[in-house]
Amino acid sequence: xxxxxxxxxxxxxxxxxxxxxxxxxxxxxxxxxxxxxxxxxxxxxxxxxxxxxxxxxxxxxxxxxxxxxxxxxxxxxxxxxxxxxxxxxxxxxxxxxxxxxxxxxxxxxxxxxxxxxxxxxxxxxxxxxxxxxxxxxxxxxxxxxxxxxxxxxxxxxxxxxxxxxxxxxxxxxxxxxxxxxxxxxxxxxxxxxxx
Amino acid sequence: xxxxxxxxxxxxxxxxxxxxxxxxxxxxxxxxxxxxxxxxxxxxxxxxxxxxxxxxxxxxxxxxxxxxxxxxxxxxxxxxxxxxxxxxxxxxxxxxxxxxxxxxxxxxxxxxxxxxxxxxxxxxxxxxxxxxxxxxxxxxxxxxxxxxxxxxxxxxxxxxxxxxxxxxxxxxxxxxxxxxxxxxxxxxxxxxxxxxxxxxxxxxxxxxxxxxxxxxxxxxxxxxxxxxxxxxxxxxxxxxxxxxxxxxxxxxxxxxxxxxxxxxxxxxxxxxxxxxxxxxxxxxxxxxxxxxxxxxxxxxxxxxxxxxxxxxxxxxxxxxxxxxxxxxxxxxxxxxxxxxxxxxxxxxxxxxxxxxxxxxxxxxxxxxxxxxxxxxxxxxxxxxxxxxxxxxxxxxxxxxxxxxxxxxxxxxxxxxxxxxxxxxxxxxxxxxxxxxxxxxxxxxxxxxxxxxxxxxxxxxxxxxxxxxxxx
Numbered sequence: 001x002x003x004x005x006x007x008x009x010x011x012x013x014x015x016x017x018x019x020x021x022x023x024x025x026x027x028x029x030x031x032x033x034x035x036x037x038x039x040x041x042x043x044x045x046x047x048x049x050x051x052x053x054x055x056x057x058x059x060x061x062x063x064x065x066x067x068x069x070x071x072x073x074x075x076x077x078x079x080x081x082x083x084x085x086x087x088x089x090x091x092x093x094x095x096x097x098x099x100x101x102x103x104x105x106x107x108x109x110x111x112x113x114x115x116x117x118x119x120x121x122x123x124x125x126x127x128x129x130x131x132x133x134x135x136x137x138x139x140x141x142x143x144x145x146x147x148x149x150x151x152x153x154x155x156x157x158x159x160x161x162x163x164x165x166x167x168x169x170x171x172x173x174x175x176x177x178x179x180x181x182x183x184x185x186x187x188x189x190x191x192x193x194x195x
Numbered sequence: 196x197x198x199x200x201x202x203x204x205x206x207x208x209x210x211x212x213x214x215x216x217x218x219x220x221x222x223x224x225x226x227x228x229x230x231x232x233x234x235x236x237x238x239x240x241x242x243x244x245x246x247x248x249x250x251x252x253x254x255x256x257x258x259x260x261x262x263x264x265x266x267x268x269x270x271x272x273x274x275x276x277x278x279x280x281x282x283x284x285x286x287x288x289x290x291x292x293x294x295x296x297x298x299x300x301x302x303x304x305x306x307x308x309x310x311x312x313x314x315x316x317x318x319x320x321x322x323x324x325x326x327x328x329x330x331x332x333x334x335x336x337x338x339x340x341x342x343x344x345x346x347x348x349x350x351x352x353x354x355x356x357x358x359x360x361x362x363x364x365x366x367x368x369x370x371x372x373x374x375x376x377x378x379x380x381x382x383x384x385x386x387x388x389x390x391x392x393x394x395x396x397x398x399x400x401x402x403x404x405x406x407x408x409x410x411x412x413x414x415x416x417x418x419x420x421x422x423x424x425x426x427x428x429x430x431x432x433x434x435x436x437x438x439x440x441x442x443x444x445x446x447x448x449x450x451x452x453x454x455x456x457x458x459x460x461x462x463x464x465x466x467x468x469x470x471x472x473x474x475x476x477x478x479x480x481x482x483x484x485x486x487x488x489x490x491x492x493x494x495x496x497x498x499x500x501x502x503x504x505x506x507x508x509x510x511x512x513x514x515x516x517x518x519x520x521x522x523x524x525x526x527x528x529x530x531x532x533x534x535x536x537x538x539x540x541x542x543x544x545x546x547x548x549x550x551x552x553x554x555x556x557x558x559x560x561x562x563x564x565x566x567x568x569x570x571x572x573x574x575x576x577x578x579x580x581x582x583x584x585x586x587x588x589x590x591x592x593x594x595x596x597x598x599x600x601x602x603x604x605x606x607x608x609x610x611x612x613x614x615x616x617x618x619x620x621x622x623x624x625x626x627x628x629x630x631x632x633x634x635x636x637x638x639x640x641x642x643x644x645x646x647x648x649x650x651x652x653x654x655x656x657x658x659x660x661x662x663x664x665x666x
Binding site: 135139176191 | 481485487488489496530549551552553554558560563564578607609610611612613614617625627
């Protein structure tokens with residue numbers, strides 16, 4: 001005859017094993033969701049809210065081969081660096097919409113922007129931005145011009161811009177546009193005006 | 196251990212596999228094609244073979260290739276040894292191949308094939324893979340002037356431009372683009388203690404003279420590059436007057452052990468007086484593992500730029516330019532190597548060729564110079580080497596754009612941050628060919644490329660005085 005206390009103890013242990021199994025399964029599912037590509041596409045931080053400002057975005061148009069100035073109302077945070085990042089993210093959202101005049105990969109993002117010196121800015125792109133960018137002189141140059149001019153027009157004082165990818169210097173954006181050089185804003189604007 | 200040795204031997208063998216080339220010499224163009232091996236037979240690209248010789252258009256559905264060369268129509272079926280040229284059957288030595296819509300013909304059939312297309316005498320030295328169209332072989336003759344020091348004078352029936360290399364005990368002259376043929380005998384001996392023998396050989400599309408010598412030789416050119424004079428140089432002496440590294444009774448010294456290679460144009464003391472043809476360096480962008488833009492599912496930018504470059508070479512050569520391609524096969528080059536090709540040869544013009552499926556027509560770019568740089572004494576920053584030539588580059592860009600427009604190409608001229616334009620100190624432009632009304636298929640159309648190449652060449656010629664070139 002098995003003692004009653006032993007039976008109760010075994011039953012409790014079995015219940016605990018089942019409960020732990022259910023909990024483990026839930027944890028695994030949650031971890032899988034976090035690792036999925038869909039999760040990676042989510043913005044790291046929520047878009048800023050609050051009062052909006054009118055800015056000028058220089059939007060590339062592949063068909064025309066030029067930039068078009070477009071006024072936009074976007075919420076901007078207070079800090080100068082955060083403003084610059086949100087500005088370019090607003091530009092990217094245009095490029096990532098269906099029917100964009102200059103499509104960019106959905107996973108493209110601005111990792112950060114450093115305003116390191118009076119007049120100098122460093123734009124750090126994420127890897128998908130460059131890895132999945134369309135290859136070609138026109139397309140790549142329009143992307144560079146669009147980023148640099150949008151930044152320079154809306155963040156006063158920026159005269160020189162460098163572009164990094166994942167924090168490192170990269171030879172070209174997608175096989176053509178030279179990212180090893182420093183872009184001189186007046187030179188770029190002058191070249192864009194001549195086109 | 197045995198596995199390690201086997202692995203090392205395998206990689207050594209793999210590394211030593213030589214890429215095969217075929218050289219074609221004709222009155223209108225001289226060019227080199229890569230040779231592919233398929234099922235134990237050697238093949239070359241049919242379009243690449245014919246494009247430099249005349250106007251070619253073609254279409255392929257992956258099984259059948261229809262081709263028109265000047266007024267001659269031809270049809271070839273993949274996997275078949277029989278095709279039709281100008282309404283008559285033609286028999287290949289092994290089956291015709293189509294890969295990625297490109298036709299390949301067996302090397303063994305080239306002589307008969309080209310005779311049917313070009314209607315001229317074709318002499319194919321198959322073992323050396325050197326193909327002569329017409330009577331254009333350059334004959335050499337040798338004369339030894341047994342003075343002190345002795346001189347070997349080699350006269351050619353036409354100007355030559357060999358690459359000269361020195362190795363212990365010999366000087367080698369490699370003729371990659373000159374249709375030099377054997378002097379009659381494979382080996383010529385000289386009655387001299389220093390210059391003893393000249394040996395002729397040809398292999399893998401290249402002819403070579405090896406001059407056996409016991410002292411270093413200096414090469415100089417004269418007679419409009421029809422004469423090469425090899426003179427023994429004085430041995431450097433030690434403080435006691437004995438030739439360095441030599442003791443009495445020892446064998447004569449060899450030239451420096453480290454092999455050195457120079458192009459003929461760079462040989463010191465070159466007394467060329469006749470005007471040379473201006474050099475255009477044409478750079479087909481990308482190549483090798485770097486495919487460039489994906490123009491369609493199966494078409495890579497690197498393939499379009501190479502075919503386009505060969506056509507442009509032909510157009511520039513017919514307008515009086517000497518043309519060097521930075522690559523003439525599917526090989527990769529760094530951006531610095533491409534810039535060095537233009538800078539090293541002091542080219543009159545550097546033209547980088549690109550292709551893109553975006554937009555229409557063509558786009559002509561000049562350098563968008565970066566902030567940094569500027570001259571530091573006699574040195575100029577690598578990233579802004581283009582600065583002094585930028586004004587002329589813009590004039591070339593405008594001229595090319597104008598000619599393209601005349602030929603119904605929608606054109607844009609612009610500045611781009613595009614290497615290696617920034618690193619080239621001679622006038623430099625980049626041309627990006629985009630589709631025409633026929634869509635992306637235009638990018639592989641020989642007719643479309645031909646029109647663009649002719650317009651670019653006309654544009655360059657129209658500003659040749661600004662390039663420092665005599666009209």
